[in-house]
Amino acid sequence: MFNLTHMLKLLILLLIVLPAIFSSFIPIQIQALLYSVSLSIKSILIFVVPFIVFALTFSSASSLKTDTFKFIILLLFAVCLSNLLSSLLAYFAGCIMFNNIRVIPNIEQVKDGLSPLWHFKLPIMISNFQALFLGFACGIVSSYASPEKGKIIGDKLLKGALFFLKKVLSPIIPIFILGFVLKLLHDQVLSTMFNSYFIILITTIFITYFYIFLLYGAASSFKIKDWFMSINNMLPAFITAITTMSSSMAMPMTLMGSEKNTKERNVTFSVIPATVSIHLIGDCFFIIILTLAITSSFNEHSLNITDHAVFLFFFLLSKFAIAAVPGGGIIVMLPVLEQYLKFSPAMLSLITALYMLLDPIITSANVMGNGAFTMLFTKFYKKVKK
Template identity: 45%
Template sequence: MLRHILKVANSIIFKLVLALLFGLFAGKYLPQEVQATLYSISLSLKDILIFILPFIIFSCIFSCLLSFKSDVFKFIIVLILCICLSNFISTIIAFNVSHLALSHLDNFSNINQEGHTSLKPFWNLSLPSLISNNVALFSGLVAGLIFSKFRNKRVDVFADKMRDSVTLFLNKAFIPILPIFALGFIIKLESDGVLTQILSSYLPLVLAIIITQYVYISLLYFIGAGFNIKQFIYFVKNVLPAGIMGFSSMSSMAALPLTIQAAEKNTGNRDLSRTIAPATVNIHLIGDSLAIPMIALVIMSTFGPGFPDISTFLIFSFYFVLAKFAVAAVPGGGILVMITILETQMGFTPEMSGLITAIYILLDPIITSANVLGNGAFAILTTKLFAKKAAE
């Protein structure tokens, strides 16, 4: 029992909740100098992350594409296109659901900052941008595709080392200080007088995310089952343990053995299941593709630049889908690589980035569970596709 309590107390979510509660109830009582210092630290941590983000993006997307061990280049290309299409459809669903929900909810637009002074940081690092994230993204994509076609053992080893270095940095250096990263922005929001209003207004968002995720994923299983209810129940029963594991561990990788087992049962194709499930575990992310845009759109409508038009969102979706290949397999990894895209394509401020990071991590168990269940449905649908192509 004590061991379980210590494990919970050491979790990133527990620490983030503490940071949120501290910022909400005690932040305003801190001296102005302390508030400004914490805000400056958060901004500095964000600047450091943005500075090294191109390396993270290149390393993750390059090693991800090389992790496809199959030598069949056509198979890899088709699978990548299926992943991109699925993630893109999820983002479009998120846009439409958010647009519909926001048109019926007034409390998101009632947040204001009247009567509050804006907190100013003591310093700002303003680190230079050595290479743009877009260049890193496309370079990793092109290099990954080339070396997945023309295999080289030294390149594979180099890619693995880059991936391990990024994972080590995030797990040992950045993830542990995420509560501090979020705390400064939480105190900034409380200083501006919007944090309490945000927390009281965002419950409908959480409910909308949960309902959208599980309704859409259920639809995918229905399609995979040929709209046969008995077959649908069989599919869900097999994949549910993997979804529970994803929820409790906040890790799609930890749930992978159960995901593979469920895919084998649901598809009846052992070889394809053992190829598709591991290859897509960290890049086919329905939970992320629905949750992140929905949270972002609500934040924009709350105190950002406003709800974007469809052309702006489509450009964002393009970069968003590609950036999914650069997501690191760590808690909160789904949002870390998206911060720059949100700031460059959607007009996010540092405070908005801090807020979406905090909300995302708090919802991480739900989002990860949806990712795992979505991967189970993806395995069924793509196995049917590849089996049909092989039969032609």
């Protein structure tokens, strides 16, 4: 899986870079064909994602490894609060950034832009919200009514969802990206965006890691020695995350580093596995800021505070349905972005491409954030438990 993931990441990177060099040599009909295939894959994704979301949330709700109801409630509350805080900080940082750094061009639709050869669209059987609600409800009910059967069903659903994501979806992600990249290049969007986004990406990286740095400080009561020692203990997990681009593969190192920091093996070994895929500080910052940037750039629809509030609500819920596959963090967000922020295919393809390129940085931020969260939650839980 390690080699397959790396090959897929490299292929995606090549499919973003190479077309920029050779797109002028690709016939328009071939570009239109590949763009049509990408749109068809997007339609299939939006159709399938709610079922994947149900499977992942059911599995998550039915498999928390703890014997106390209080622990589950406190952990879920803490995860939601942390993700909310990260998202709000990202939102306000993005708003301040775009009001003061004028690097976002208004991108207009090209009149003779690349058009698909056909239109393929599947009906939406169930919304993401319904899938999330049903997944959580069924998972919680099964964990109380029949924990063993609920765990078995959850494991089977998880295996089915991961099989589809890893064996079916992952191999076609490069094709999905390629068609949209060709569309963006043909319409002269990609070059403009990358030139304009450099400052934004650097600023986002700084803001994200500075926030995580402060979290470790808070978890260490801002004692300088403990502060830097706690970060040092997590460096092996950070290096593993940035090289493997997988929070799951970095989990053994995350467990070791967090145990050194908390000195509480039982709590640490319950928190990390349960939250590795749902507590995602990196995703919160990067997806929110990229969303604001792309919305500002295309300027196709006028969005009010209600639109952003609804999007933020579903964004936070979607954190419970992230799969450990390349691009999993953005894949489950595509229907939400399309439905609530009116993202066009070009906007969806751009945020997907940027997310893929930044995945090592986003994943390492997620892992470092999980280490800080575990320290803070352990201190909080020990006080509540007394």
